[in-house]
Amino acid sequence: MSGGLYLIGLAVLTTVVVPVLAAAVAWRRRLLPGWAGSPAWVVDAVLAFAAVVVIGELLGAVGQFRRWPVAAACAMVGGVAFVAARRVRPPAAGEALTTSPSRGRWPAAIAVGTLAVVAAQLSGWTAAAYQRGIIEDDSVGYHLPFAARFIQDGWVTRMHSAVPELPMTFYPATSELLHGVGMLAFHRDVVSPALNLFAAGLVLLAAWAVGRSAGMAPATLVAVAVVVASPLMATTQGGSAQNDTIGLFFFLAAAAVLVTGSGDGGDPGVLVASSAAAGLAFGTKLALIAPAGALLVGMIAVATRGERRGEQNEKGDARGVLRWRHGPRRR
Incomplete structure (x- = not known):
């Protein structure tokens, strides 16, 4: 691949990425104005991924999952959404997160050390994939062939049979679409070996966000890092097109949003972000259907509690008005 083609792909x-990410940040600031730190960054990533996936699916439904239509659509949608977000007035009652972020040297040292261990565990497999190509069985069996077929014919709605006797044709294909976006840019799978390494970083970010509100961020980070850096995950996810890591991020992102926003019962921003993350998890891997369903129950509970709290506040306001109107007057 020549330097010129690489620069074009870059x-x-x-x-594709910058306008969508800018719009995601702008809308997160409008929907969740009091959020900051790791929970806010998780929401930014979820909204950006959701936008790219929706744009790719809509264009792919009419046979236009191609380089320039996708790039133009992402730039246009991202730009319009960014301007629209700047013109929308944020909620007047937006409050800062009532969290207990971990501070001090030890939490920071644990975070840096954990990130270094996971990066070291996965980067070797990623470097090997760039040297010899991706050779993991499922990656070359159907993950990458599906992504390649998407960009070859421009359709994402047509069924592609990789292994006739197995049901891969009917698997969710969100991760394959993301690999396809990288292939559209470079006309090669330049991005694919590094996608899981990037996703692993997002997984650790979401793990930190899950424990942040309870002051347990280092504990949740280490617990998830043990799984991500385990030999089973490292050997199958590092430098491959497997979708376990990116699916895990979407699931943990939904959980992090719900945990962080549990005190804002029924907040539309919390429901939008958590629903988007759960939907992306559901659309990435069949094994995440049950966990995503459990999160859906949590979303319903949060929304119901918010409605009840709103009704109680309205009743309290009404009682106050009645007391003011009909209560005793002093002369």
């Missing part, structure tokens, strides 16, 4: 990928 420019296309930047055109």
Whole structure:
């Protein structure tokens, strides 16, 4: 691959990612104005992924999952959404997160050390994939062939039979679509070996966000890192197109949003972000259907509690008005 083609691919990928990410940050600030730190960054990533997936699916439904239509659509949608978010007035009652972020040297040292261990465990497999190509069985069996077929014919709605006697044709294909976006930019799978390494970083970010509100961020980070850096995960996810890592991020992101926003019962921003993350998890891997369903129950509970709290506040306001109107007057 020549340097010129690489620069073109990098420019296309930047055109896809930057406007969408900027719009995601702008809308998160409007929907969740009091959020900051790891929970806010998790929401930014979820909204950006959701936008790219929706744009890719809509264009792919009409046979236009191609380089320039996708780049133009992401730039246009991202730009319009960014301007719209800047013009929308944020909620007047937005409050800062009532969290207990871990501070001090030890939590920071634990975070840096954990990130270094996970990066070291996965980066070797990623580097090997760049040297010899991706050779993991499922990656070359159907993950990458599906992504390649998407960009070859421009459709994401047509069924592709990789292994006729197995049901891969009917598997969710969100991760394959993301690999396809990288292939559209470079016309090669340049991004694919590094996608799981990037996703692992997002998993650790979401794990930190899950424990942040309870002051347990280092504990949740280490617990999830043990799984991500385990030999089973490292050997199958590092430098491959497997979808376990990116699916785990979407699931943990939904959990992090619900845990962080549990005190804002029924907040539309919390429900939008958690629903988007759970939907992405559901659309990535069949094994996440049950966990995503459990999160759906949690979303319903949060929304119901918010409605009840709103009704109680309205009743309290009404009683106050009645007391003011009909109560005793002093002269």
